[in-house]
Amino acid sequence: MSEKRLTIDYEEFSSVKEMSAEDQELVAQCLEAQKGSYSPYSHFQVGAALRLANGVIVKGANQENAAYPAGICAERSAMFWAGANYPDVPMLALAIAGADNGVLCESPSSPCGSCRQVMSEYQKKHGVPMQIILVGSKRIRKFKKVDDLLPFIFDSLNV
Numbered sequence: 001m002s003e004k005r006l007t008i009d010y011e012e013f014s015s016v017k018e019m020s021a022e023d024q025e026l027v028a029q030c031l032e033a034q035k036g037s038y039s040p041y042s043h044f045q046v047g048a049a050l051r052l053a054n055g056v057i058v059k060g061a062n063q064e065n066a067a068y069p070a071g072i073c074a075e076r077s078a079m080f081w082a083g084a085n086y087p088d089v090p091m092l093a094l095a096i097a098g099a100d101n102g103v104l105c106e107s108p109s110s111p112c113g114s115c116r117q118v119m120s121e122y123q124k125k126h127g128v129p130m131q132i133i134l135v136g137s138k139r140i141r142k143f144k145k146v147d148d149l150l151p152f153i154f155d156s157l158n159v
């Protein structure tokens, strides 16, 4: 037996102004995307903005339903739309922001496990790292690739 340690590197910003121009644009778009949230049950509005390799930015927002499991997270709504409409275009960066009753959360919103699994699948499909930007009003975290949010991923090809 040997003990192993896994470390994750990420960047943390105290203001969006510290970020590159293109990251600032993606953050602005994910905040804008919150307006498309349909969240009458949780009152939690999540916006996502996905930058594609062709320059297009796809927005997504959480969509809820009285039959709870029928709803979908913001991140997956953006990725599935991109996957359906630009199947051959790599997904380069995904920004996510959550708001509680319309107020942007102080801490960065972290994607659920299902969304991480879907991110991982598209990253693998395209063979290009997908950066993840988690936005809060007090701080913003940036990860270089999906693996940093989901190590030891289930991968059907490795079974």
Ligand code: THU
Residues within 6 Å of the ligand: 039, 042, 044, 046, 061, 062, 063, 064, 071, 072, 073, 074, 075, 110, 111, 112, 115
């Ligand atoms: N939600 C997202 O949109 N993304 C996540 O990664 C986590 C949760 C949504 C689902 C639901 O509409 C609301 O936030 C409360 O859980």
